[in-house]
Amino acid sequence: MKNVRILPVFEHRSQPIVPLSIFLARLLKSTAVAVVVVAVALSVGVLGYHYIEGLSWMDTFLNASMILGGMGPVNELHSNTGKTFAGSYALFSG
Numbered sequence: 660m661k662n663v664r665i666l667p668v669f670e671h672r673s674q675p676i677v678p679l680s681i682f683l684a685r686l687l688k689s690t691a692v693a694v695v696v697v698a699v700a701l702s703v704g705v706l707g708y709h710y711i712e713g714l715s716w717m718d719t720f721l722n723a724s725m726i727l728g729g730m731g732p733v734n735e736l737h738s739n740t741g742k743t744f745a746g747s748y749a750l751f752s753g
Contacts (some may be wrong), residue, residue: 712741727752
């Protein structure tokens with residue numbers, strides 16, 4: 660099986676600095692990976708709040724964004740299932 664790397668491998672400190680084009684390519688790839696990770700984490704929250712608690716799409720985006728950003732939920736949750744999801748999502752979000 661071929662070894663597949665998601666993030667770039669960097670040169671050792673004893674090696675010369677890479678050209679600007681390689682640096683920018685690494686920066687773009689790392690940024691793309693970060694955007695995908697955040698989008699997946701946000702999607703988990705948005706879909707969970709919408710389908711489990713029944714909030715509107717805008718409220719689900721707001722709640723998921725606030726929890727993912729470390730601020731806490733905005734809307735009051737009414738069902739035990741929704742509260743369980745919110746707690747689990749908060750632990751998942753860190």
